[in-house]
Amino acid sequence: MAVAVVTGGASGIGLATADQLRTDGFDVVVLDLPATGHGDVSEGGVGAEDVSAADSDCHVIACDVTDPASVDAAVATVLGRFGRIDVLVNNAGITGSQAATVLHETPIEEWDRVHAVNVRGPFLCSRAVLPTMIEQRSGHIITIASVAGLIAFPGRAAYTASKGAALMLTKSIAVDYAIYNIRANAICPGMVYTPMTSWRLDQADLREQIERQIPLGRVAQPHEIADAVAVLASGRLGYLTGHPLVIDGGLSAQ
Numbered sequence: 740m741a742v743a744v745v746t747g748g749a750s751g752i753g754l755a756t757a758d759q760l761r762t763d764g765f766d767v768v769v770l771d772l773p774a775t776g777h778g779d780v781s782e783g784g785v786g787a788e789d790v791s792a793a794d795s796d797c798h799v800i801a802c803d804v805t806d807p808a809s810v811d812a813a814v815a816t817v818l819g820r821f822g823r824i825d826v827l828v829n830n831a832g833i834t835g836s837q838a839a840t841v842l843h844e845t846p847i848e849e850w851d852r853v854h855a856v857n858v859r860g861p862f863l864c865s866r867a868v869l870p871t872m873i874e875q876r877s878g879h880i881i882t883i884a885s886v887a888g889l890i891a892f893p894g895r896a897a898y899t900a901s902k903g904a905a906l907m908l909t910k911s912i913a914v915d916y917a918i919y920n921i922r923a924n925a926i927c928p929g930m931v932y933t934p935m936t937s938w939r940l941d942q943a944d945l946r947e948q949i950e951r952q953i954p955l956g957r958v959a960q961p962h963e964i965a966d967a968v969a970v971l972a973s974g975r976l977g978y979l980t981g982h983p984l985v986i987d988g989g990l991s992a993q
């Protein structure tokens with residue numbers, strides 16, 4: 740059976756992705772922080788241990804994607820159990836606290852924290868799985884970037900810069916590892932209703948303001964992003980690599 744590793748798979752888009760890939764026949768391993776909460780503006784993830792309790796088919800490993808030792812240990816555990824990794828979904832991400840706004844007002848530690856999860860995380864996780872994928876002569880690294888990596892979100896300098904970097908990391912992997920039959924693609928969601936965004940979207944006036952700017956007139960649900968990951972992970976679109984797949988209801992088309 741093909742094996743997929745989903746980082747940040749205890750909440751939101753990652754949770755929906757893990758569910759979808761499992762439905763599609765993958766052995767899925769979720770890497771996420773322990774269930775103590777992650778202290779961001781996006782409070783509300785269900786946490787790794789809760790997921791394993793809720794669904795015994797779900798393999799969950801507590802892992803901090805910013806920590807090389809934690810990532811290496813998690814990947815070694817996956818390989819010990821399954822012997823291969825076919826798909827890595829770099830999904831874990833944070834927006835930073837509400838203090839991380841325009842550049843000159845962004846606290847340096849918030850800049851570093853956002854980049855640690857959103858850029859160093861995909862770097863460390865991809866770095867850890869690539870030797871196995873090279874040996875297999877196959878693999879697919881799918882990174883959940885954001886439309887913010889293509890067009891700047893006002894007042895979110897750290898997040899925007901980090902998602903731009905995640906996109907270029909994807910392209911770099913695509914170019915360097917194509918010779919091993921390894922592909923790398925990114926997904927660029929617009930606004931999705933998850934614990935990361937619900938604190939804003941649960942305010943009716945703010946939601947209306949946001950949805951008015953989206954041509955399709957609504958935010959996405961997590962499963963709509965998971966569907967895109969599943970199509971990429973399925974091996975269909977096999978000639979696609981280095982691509983930022985935009986799923987934003989038309990937001991960036993205007």
Ligand SMILES: NC(=O)c1ccc[n+]([C@@H]2O[C@H](COP(=O)([O-])OP(=O)(O)OC[C@H]3O[C@@H](n4cnc5c(N)ncnc54)[C@H](O)[C@@H]3O)[C@@H](O)[C@H]2O)c1
Pocket residue numbers: 746747748749750751752753770771772777781784785786802803804805829830831832833834856883884885886927928929930931932933934935936
């Ligand atoms: N929700 C949106 O509107 C939206 C839009 C575009 C892109 N995205 C991106 O999609 C991805 C998922 O976002 P979401 O909305 O589902 O958020 P979420 O907050 O619901 O889930 C994020 C998950 O990542 C985990 N995580 C955070 N830091 C981690 C770390 N250091 N190590 C391991 N796991 C960690 C959290 O515990 C959580 O389970 C993120 O990369 C986000 O930037 C989200």
